[in-house]
Amino acid sequence: MTDSGSGSGPGFGPGSGSVPASGPPAAWHRHVGRCVLLDGFHALKHALRFGAEVPVAVTSDRAGALALADELAPDVREALAGLLTEVPHATYASLVARPHPTAVAALAVRPSRAAGLEALARPPRSAPVVVLDQPRNLGNAGAVIRLAAGFGATGVVTTGTLDPWHPTVVRGGAGLHFATVVERLEVAELPPGPVFALDPEGEDIRGLKLPDEALLAFGSERSGLSRELRARADHLVALPMRPQVSSYNLATSVAMTLYHWSAGGGAPQMP
Template identity: 75%
Template sequence: MSEQGIGEGARAWREWAGSDRAVVLDGFHALKHALRFGAEVLVAVADDPGAVRALADELAPDVAPEVERLVRPAALAELLPRVHPTGVAALAVRPDRAAGRAALARRPRTAPVVLLDNPRNLGNVGAVVRLAAGFGATGVLTRGDLDPWHPNVVRAGAGLHYATTVDRTELDELPPGPLYALDPEGEDIRALTLPDDALLAFGSERHGISPELRARADHLVSLPMRPQVSSYNLATSVAMTLFHWGGPAPAH
């Protein structure tokens, strides 16, 4: 790898990194998913571009030509606070907020929207985005000061922010649909059928949903839990609820 090649990759990275719409994709899987779901990737850099191309050929041949076109050599340790084990990072354009909002408001919706009420843990929010993408949820919205596009959230979501709509919201901005809030005093979820256009609201493990969101809810819903177990992890609660919404597997 020539010093000139390394310099070109670093210059391209620094040129785009200053944009407030540039999203860091940390690692091969984040890059792979972003490409699969239509992200506009501005630049990808790697300590060893050849190794990244080989990884794409092995794990994601569907996007290997795009990886080949994008990846440039660079010393990642000079550009990032930590280097992903796969030795690659990329910058992509953050999706247009208005377009995402339009997708959330479109009726009829065929899948729920997940609403996280004042979440605190960046990794948990990323895990929820990954779950929402896997289940085909319409989107993930957060209330509070946490940025759902924080680099640590995108890292935990493995680039799957581009597979669904991810945004921050306020109560008066919620998309239409019945609001089902997870609460220990709610009705057992096993007795309910969750509609496709539901808003599924989850609070933090420590505090639960906020009083104002609880008052706004159309339905309070509880998850089955063994006595003396205090709570589930946020991502676990979302997974259980989306699995219940999806219903039984089709018969073969």
């Protein structure tokens, strides 16, 4: 899973070339062009919690999905009961590239880009923006979005060719794209705010307080920070690391940095 990927629509299994005239598959095909795939129960659960518009949802095991809701997500159980339509497993499998163990799939309308950009730029921000500079790994990008949502970050911005709304990224993010802003921008288009860029030669993060309005920038898994991002950086920041250890995983680096920010008083609000 190292390709950057550029498609944003869901993948389709065998037999997807013919569009049914009616029923859930027909509704699926009507909406697929403007929607993103929610792959699995947990992705659908999170999307509903954070206000996603979900025009169609299918499962080959409705009773099992609602039992999961009773156990893990009673807050969205009623919404799920109203949305989920049971279809034969072969029909469900034809709509997705890889059937999920929970046998649930849905389509959600992608949030407005204009609204996302406005939220990223609106001062004063109460939480940092995570910037992934030319990331390559789709799964890592999804894990970072999940982390950012958990910490209450304002958003995640990617530069470069990776589509942060690629189905594999949405799957890795467990539907939490709808809990934060997720956009792709050029370095010159980044929202205002001081850029704290992670770099082994930077200042030890343990001596710094990261402001809420910061942009926390992380280089690619392979080549680190791009020249453009390094030139835009206001501060270079290093994570503590034992000598002769090459690097941390991207998602681990983001988690450590967001935790350091939250420990300074920026923890997310609890219900």
